[in-house]
Amino acid sequence: MKILELSVQHVRGIHDIDLDPNGENLLIWGPNGAGKSAIVDAVDFLLTGEISRLTGEGTGGLSLKAHGPHIDYEPSTAAVAASVRIQGVPEPIQISRCMGSPKELVCDPAYIKKLRPALEAARQHQHILSRRELLRFITAEPSTRAEGIQELLSLSPIEKVRSALVKLRNESQRARKAEEKSVETAKLEAAAMAGADKFGEDEMLSFANKQRAVLGAPAIKALRGKELRSEIVLPKAAEGGQSINITALNTTFSYLQDLLGNDTSMSIAESDARLRLVLDSIRDDERKTDLAARHGLFRAGLPLVPETGECPLCDAVWPEGELRQRLEERIVSAEAAATELQEVDALVKEVKTTARGALSRLPKAAAALEAAGLPDDSSALRSWVTELEDLVTCLESALDKYPGDAHAPEAVARLVSKPGFADRLAEMQERAAERFPAATPEQAALEALTQLEVSLGVVEQRESDLEDARTAEAAATALHDCFVAARDSVLGALYDEICERFSMLYRELHSGDEGAFSALLEPAGAGLRLEVDFFGRGEYPPHALHSEGHQDSMGLCLYLALAEHLVGDSIELTVLDDVVMSVDSEHRRGVCNMLGKYFPDQQFLITTHDKTWMNQLRSSGLVRRKNVWEFYRWDIDTGPHVNLEPGLWDEVDERLACGDVSGASARLRRGSEQFFSFVCDSLGARVRFSLEGRYDLGDLLPAAVGRFMDLLKSAAKAAKSWEKEEEFAVLQELGTTLAQIYKRTNAERWPMNPAVHYTAWANLCREDFEPVKEAFQDLHGAFVCQKPECGAVLRVERQGVEDTAVRCKCGDVYWNLVKNRDESN
Amino acid sequence: MIEQGTGKTPWDKILGEFLARLSASDAVDDKAVVRLGELAKTGKIASYQSVKDALWPPQEAQP
Numbered sequence: 001m002k003i004l005e006l007s008v009q010h011v012r013g014i015h016d017i018d019l020d021p022n023g024e025n026l027l028i029w030g031p032n033g034a035g036k037s038a039i040v041d042a043v044d045f046l047l048t049g050e051i052s053r054l055t056g057e058g059t060g061g062l063s064l065k066a067h068g069p070h071i072d073y074e075p076s077t078a079a080v081a082a083s084v085r086i087q088g089v090p091e092p093i094q095i096s097r098c099m100g101s102p103k104e105l106v107c108d109p110a111y112i113k114k115l116r117p118a119l120e121a122a123r124q125h126q127h128i129l130s131r132r133e134l135l136r137f138i139t140a141e142p143s144t145r146a147e148g149i150q151e152l153l154s155l156s157p158i159e160k161v162r163s164a165l166v167k168l169r170n171e172s173q174r175a176r177k178a179e180e181k182s183v184e185t186a187k188l189e190a191a192a193m194a195g196a197d198k199f200g201e202d203e204m205l206s207f208a209n210k211q212r213a214v215l216g217a218p219a220i221k222a223l224r225g226k227e228l229r230s231e232i233v234l235p236k237a238a239e240g241g242q243s244i245n246i247t248a249l250n251t252t253f254s255y256l257q258d259l260l261g262n263d264t265s266m267s268i269a270e271s272d273a274r275l276r277l278v279l280d281s282i283r284d285d286e287r288k289t290d291l292a293a294r295h296g297l298f299r300a301g302l303p304l305v306p307e308t309g310e311c312p313l314c315d316a317v318w319p320e321g322e323l324r325q326r327l328e329e330r331i332v333s334a335e336a337a338a339t340e341l342q343e344v345d346a347l348v349k350e351v352k353t354t355a356r357g358a359l360s361r362l363p364k365a366a367a368a369l370e371a372a373g374l375p376d377d378s379s380a381l382r383s384w385v386t387e388l389e390d391l392v393t394c395l396e397s398a399l400d401k402y403p404g405d406a407h408a409p410e411a412v413a414r415l416v417s418k419p420g421f422a423d424r425l426a427e428m429q430e431r432a433a434e435r436f437p438a439a440t441p442e443q444a445a446l447e448a449l450t451q452l453e454v455s456l457g458v459v460e461q462r463e464s465d466l467e468d469a470r471t472a473e474a475a476a477t478a479l480h481d482c483f484v485a486a487r488d489s490v491l492g493a494l495y496d497e498i499c500e501r502f503s504m505l506y507r508e509l510h511s512g513d514e515g516a517f518s519a520l521l522e523p524a525g526a527g528l529r530l531e532v533d534f535f536g537r538g539e540y541p542p543h544a545l546h547s548e549g550h551q552d553s554m555g556l557c558l559y560l561a562l563a564e565h566l567v568g569d570s571i572e573l574t575v576l577d578d579v580v581m582s583v584d585s586e587h588r589r590g591v592c593n594m595l596g597k598y599f600p601d602q603q604f605l606i607t608t609h610d611k612t613w614m615n616q617l618r619s620s621g622l623v624r625r626k627n628v629w630e631f632y633r634w635d636i637d638t639g640p641h642v643n644l645e646p647g648l649w650d651e652v653d654e655r656l657a658c659g660d661v662s663g664a665s666a667r668l669r670r671g672s673e674q675f676f677s678f679v680c681d682s683l684g685a686r687v688r689f690s691l692e693g694r695y696d697l698g699d700l701l702p703a704a705v706g707r708f709m710d711l712l713k714s715a716a717k718a719a720k721s722w723e724k725e726e727e728f729a730v731l732q733e734l735g736t737t738l739a740q741i742y743k744r745t746n747a748e749r750w751p752m753n754p755a756v757h758y759t760a761w762a763n764l765c766r767e768d769f770e771p772v773k774e775a776f777q778d779l780h781g782a783f784v785c786q787k788p789e790c791g792a793v794l795r796v797e798r799q800g801v802e803d804t805a806v807r808c809k810c811g812d813v814y815w816n817l818v819k820n821r822d823e824s825n
Numbered sequence: 826m827i828e829q830g831t832g833k834t835p836w837d838k839i840l841g842e843f844l845a846r847l848s849a850s851d852a853v854d855d856k857a858v859v860r861l862g863e864l865a866k867t868g869k870i871a872s873y874q875s876v877k878d879a880l881w882p883p884q885e886a887q888p
Contacts, residue, residue: 157836160871167873168880471852475880478852479861486842494835 001118002572002603003043004092005083010073011045011099012038015639019629023085024789025604027623029614030631035640036607040128040577041068043605046080046095047122049102068099071636076100086114087572129559130577158487165480172469172476179466186462188360190455193448195251199459208452214445225456228449246436247444248451252365253429259358260414260422268351269413275347276409278340279398285337289399291330292337298330317544348395348402355388355395355415362388364451369428372435377428380418387416488523495521495528498561505557505598509590510550530558548582556580556591560599575605580613588613589681592620596792596809619678621785621792621809648675649777661769669697672776675793676700679783682795683707684803705742708783709735711796711806715815722820731815738782744775787812840865853880 002023008014013035019026028036041051045068054062069078081096093115095107107115121127187199194207201223208228209219217232258264282288304312305327309320318326366381387406394401406416414421499521507517519532520539531539532554534546542554556579563574580588595604606623608614617623625647631640648671655664673696680687680700685707687699712735719728764772785792785808792809796817806815844865847858860879861870869875 157868157871158839164871164873164876168877472881474852475857478847478850479876479880482846482850483839483843486839486846490835490838490842 001084001086001115003082003084003605006039006043006046007081008039008042009080010070010078011042011068011080012051012070013634013639014038014042015070015637017639017642021603021605021627023603024627025606025617025623027614027617027628028605028607028631029611029628030609030640032609034631034634036609036631037577038639040130040575040605040607042080043573043575044122044128045099045102046082046097047119047127049097049105052128064099064102068102070639074100075102086111086118089114127563127573128575128577129556129579161483162480162487165476165483169473169476169480172473176466176469176473179462179469183459183462183466185360186455186459188356189364190452190459192252192255192361193248193364193451193455195248204452204456208449211445211448211452214441215449223456225453225460228453228456229446232446232449246432248448249365249368249432250429252361253425255361256358256365256425257422259354260417260425264354265413268354268415269409271347271350272409272412275344275351275398276403278343278347279402282337282340282344282399288337288340291334292341295331295334295338295341298327298334302327302331317540344398348398351412352392352395355392358415359385359388359392369432372432374428374431374435377431380424380428384417384421391416491523494565495523498558498565501561501564502554502558505560505594506554508594508597509553509557509587511590512586514550549584549587552580552582553587553591557594564599572601573603573605574599575607577607578609580608580610585612585616589616589620592616592622593795596620596622615674615678619675619682619793620795621790624789624791648780649773652773656766656769656773659766661764661766664773665764665769668773668776672780673697673700675780675783676704678793679704680707682793683711683806684796684798704783705738705779708738711803711815711817712738714803714817715806718816718819722816734782738779741775741778741782745772745779746775784808785810785813840870857881 003026004020004022006019006021008017010016017039019039028039030036037053041053044053045051045064051064051068054064054067065075069075076098078099079096081094083092083094085092089111093107093111095105095115097105105115105119190204191197191199194204196203196207205220205223208223212219212228212232215232217230220227220230282292301312302324305324306312309318309323310316311318311323362381362385366378366385369375369378369381390404391407391412394404394407403412418424499519502521503517503519506519507515510517514533514535516536517533518539519530521528521530523529530542532542532546534540534544542551546554556576560574580591583591595602604622606617614628618625618628629642631642633641635641648667651667652664652671655661655667676697677695677700679685680703683704685700685703687695687703690699712731716728716731716735719725719731783794785794787808787810790808790810790812794806794808794813796803797805797807803817805817807813844858844862847853847861848855853861857880860882861876864870864872864875864879
């Protein structure tokens with residue numbers, strides 16, 4: 001889409017204005033506050049129904065309805081209309097939008113479908129670039145840059161999907177770990193059932209076969225719950241009545257009495273006392289906790305620090321050796337704290353293991369007492385279980401929670417059982433024995449096998465659950481990994497292409513100082529890393545070493561590379577809103593050349609307050625004179641005062657028509673000085689050096705003409721060497737014509753007066769001055785392309801230090817300067 | 826935004842490659858991949874609960 005005509009009424013600072021760029025580049029220039037950006041807002045509104053300047057961060061309280069119309073005007077009177085051309089539709093299309101109904105784009109319904117790609121691209125605000133966006137790409141943190149660029153690439157869902165998949169993976173990991181603990185607990189309970197300290201298949205099998213031998217059954221070879229009681233003929237003594245395994249219960253009681261006995265109590269009391277002491281020492285110094293917590297990180301990080309010294313975690317650059325030294329110091333100071341922390345872990349483990357030993361047996365004993373009709377005793381055991389679980393929970397977060405309210409040293413020494421609980425246990429055992437006299441060996445064996453079968457069943461179920469959890473974890477991990485790999489693969493390729501184009505555009509712009517520039521754009525976690533070469537000395541973030549001007553150049557090139565790749569020809573309009581503010585004059589010329597060379601089919605709407613940049617855009621041919629609009633003053637009633645940039649010759653003629661020869665000559669000299677300074681720059685003419693940097697026409701004109709003649713001669717020689725006789729003749733003719741024109745200007749005759757104008761010209765009458773003006777007009781014309789749609793000043797192309805060609809922007813003028821080497825030999 | 830010449834957005838390409846990689850993985854069964862593909866088409870792939878349900882549908886036994 002290109003804009004042919006634009007009409008803005010009562011929008012932002014604009015009262016009423018009509019522009020007619022006719023699909024060509026348009027330049028609006030003038031001082032700050034003259035209303036240039038209002039045109040940008042108007043185009044933004046026309047294409048999107050929004051004004052991006054009124055949305056986003058820092059625009060709270062601003063709205064389109066309240067702040068979109070020009071002051072004192074209603075939304076219904078604020079409107080933008082345009083005549084646009086889109087590819088594949090020969091006739092212009094009229095579109096308009098009013099702030100009274102901003103969502104409605106008014107146009108012939110027949111064109112809506114054709115307009116959609118352009119409007120869709122515009123909705124992403126991919127057609128407007130201001131300095132704010134430049135910095136968003138360049139100086140932003142990686143995560144913010146990724147957000148900005150991914151938004152531009154319509155990739156915003158990426159992070160949402162990744163977060164969902166990370167959550168899924170983490171949850172499945174937690175579920176698998178919980179199942180692992182369940183298996184461990186079930187095995188401990190099964191081991192306790194068999195009177196063993198830990199669950200070993202051989203030990204459990206041996207226990208089972210021992211019971212089977214008592215019952216006269218053959219040994220089994222594998223430990224499977226279903227086979228434990230196979231091939232057993234039930235003895236009469238084992239039948240009926242017996243509902244608890246009194247032998248197993250007695251074993252449990254003996255185990256518990258041991259835990260509450262003096263030896264164990266003393267051992268627990270000692271560990272607990274030391275634990276409290278170390279915990280107090282750590283808690284007294286907050287820094288110690290922090291250091292201890294990070295000790296592992298310091299140790300793990302030290303070997304990862306590269307020789308160049310960057311931080312392996314955040315890539316921050318440290319002076320060589322400093323980060324390594326800092327980590328070593330931290331490790332020393334964290335060492336003592338870490339040792340204390342390790343001691344806490346060991347002491348906690350000791351107490352916890354004893355408590356878990358009791359916990360693995362107590363539920364079964366409580367269930368047996370319940371079954372034996374001893375509910376009070378069963379309840380007492382269950383209360384103990386609760387207290388023990390509370391103790392274990394506190395110990396698991398010892399630094400924060402231990403000791404809890406119920407954990408006085410004497411209570412912990414008896415494993416938080418009630419005082420005198422050992423005696424109570426003995427009474428329970430007696431009562432159970434009264435109810436269930438010692439079983440016969442067969443009864444005991446059958447009961448043991450039954451209990452073991454139940455326990456093994458639980459172990460098998462838990463193991464099966466664990467397997468499922470592992471499968472689920474593998475699926476969740478695969479989901480996450482496949483997504484991240486797909487993201488990195490697709491975006492990697494996409495970013496490589498964009499980065500290559502970005503680097504090429506930047507090299508074009510900075511060929512003089514960074515001709516070997518390269519860059520790296522790649523996903524980094526949830527962010528997007530951009531690093532650029534700094535004069536062959538390595539890659540750094542763009543804002544680390546490059547100047548603001550260079551950063552602006554990078555932002556412009558990156559934006560153009562992104563927009564070109566994704567928008568393509570759906571919207572051929574790009575608005576550059578004061579984007580070269582901090583780029584110096586030389587590089588701005590590079591921007592002109594780059595835009596003209598690589599984006600010849602794009603329509604640029606450029607705003608600037610800089611007159612030099614305006615002149616460069618004109619002299620380079622990027623913007624034709626008729627499309628240069630000056631907004632030179634603004635007031636509330638009329639909006640901007642507008643000048644359609646007048647031509648030098650029109651102004652000279654106007655003054656001559658009024659008989660003002662002095663004014664006309666002053667304008668001619670000023671205009672010629674400006675023009676020939678661009679010519680000297682474009683052709684690389686040698687101008688007599690001035691420390692003040694001020695050059696008048698006497699310096700510029702001979703240098704420009706001399707250089708031009710030299711280039712003509714070189715081009716003619718080159719044409720001759722390639723046996724291009726016709727071209728040779730044209731170039732010869734050009735040289736002759738130029739010499740004649742130059743002679744007509746009488747340049748040598750006019751004294752080079754550094755005053756405001758040629759004094760001698762000012763004394764001429766109108767009739768005498770006319771031929772001088774005409775000669776200068778012809779002379780100017782010799783240095784520019786004569787095609788109306790181009791009109792650019794001719795410039796020299798170079799490869800390294802060698803001049804290779806003279807050409808205009810459109811390529812209609814092209815003089816090869818490179819001779820045929822075969823001919824030279 | 827449609828990429829030049831491909832007719833696909835980068836996001837479409839990411840989803841396509843994601844599903845292709847999943848299909849090649851033994852960790853996720855084919856039915857789940859189809860369900861995830863449906864989620865991708867409807868834009869619900871960014872919902873944690875939807876992805877979880879696609880992987881382990883509520884009516885089937887949860888692992």
